[in-house]
Amino acid sequence: MTWVWEHLGDIGGYAVSHALLAGIPLLVGLLIALPLGWLARRYPPVASVIVGGSSLLYTIPSLALFILMPLVLGSRILDAINVYVAMTIYTVALLVRTVADALGAVPESTRQAATAMGYRGFGRLVAVDLPLAVPVLAAGLRVAAVSNVSIVSVASLIGYPQLGYYLTDGYQRSFPLEIGVGIVGCLLLALLFDGAIRVGEWALTPWARAGR
């Protein structure tokens, strides 16, 4: 256990870079997935292209995607941008379908009522459809967050420093405690993301707790 105390500072640093590598792509991915999901919902002919295409991207194994990123981006092999972009691709791939489903889950009667009250187009989307889509969106985001935290650790195989470093280093040194630190760190980080998204959902859906 003394090993853990001695390395607490390093662990914290790695946890922060892990959180950034998983969290920033989560936000960017959501911002990209929102218009794509809306497009898929709005124009059915393109839906299969968008949803199908993104789910094909999701099939690429993470290690392979990390390695192929420099080819696509023209970046250096050890550049962190490779991990950020790869994680954003996975997030978008997971969330596009969620966004389309979430917008589809808004009750038609509500939509018609909003239209009758004078909401239209973009205004209705932002003021009515999106808030009502939050619960389904949050569920998808939680899946994507846990998935991102796990995938990011794979990047340690090609040398990007984050909590996954303790997994590879612990294995190379046959040091179970270090692997344990890596696993527990990832689990705690996943829990943290999950909790943050739950809080966000709670704050954005006041009607869900009204009248109870």
Add this chain to the structure above:
Amino acid sequence: MLTAIWVWLTAPEQWSGTRGIPNRVLEHLGYSALALAIAAAIAIPLGLWVGHSGRAQWIVTATNAARAVPSLGLLFAVAMLVGPRISSDLAYVIPSLVVLVLLAIPPLVSGAYAGVRAVDPAVRDAAYGMGMRPREVLRQVEVPCALPLVLSGARAATLQVIATATIAAAVSLGGLGRYLIDGLAVRDYAQMAGGAVVVALLALVVDIGWGLLTRYAVSPGLSGRAAKPARGKHPAGEDVGRHDAPATSSAVLPTGSEPR
């Protein structure tokens, strides 16, 4: 860069022998199929039983929570703890297989469970009303109706297993991951990228294969070809009664499983 990868991919030594691409593909598929078969034999009956009986639902919760364990960590932990206890050539294979099986179980369990749970209660009642026994209801009604979600669980599990089998090269498993890990060790980017292209193609082809299988295995009377649920394939008016259908399915679909 691209030419170097092309040269690597087309070099004759990549197309023969134990280190050649064909053999690595077969290894990769073999380990993956074995792990999936073992996992399916455990997980699908379990998920069906929990869904059918409504008992021990904590199993589903627990397997879903287990997805948060990073697969790389599980791989290294099992390889370190189990590997040294096996004194044959299998010392490299068994730990990796154990991990692949463990990682395939959660999507399979939740697919089977969600599939049975999603069966229309009216259909189930009708089956009981016709005098079917619980076992018959499960076999003749619930399992066929649950098939789309069972298969989508299997599809997610397959992706997970193929991706993790790639990483398992780091603990000395054969398969296509070898090119990625060995190429990294000797700083041969052409080999790494060439291997990555092959493994990505393999994953795509297998996934498309699952898609086709799902299409033809599921009864046409169900969601299949007769009446496809939502996703805007039908006129907008028809949408009204079903607006909740896609959302429910996405909430239970294991497609968002934790990969790699």
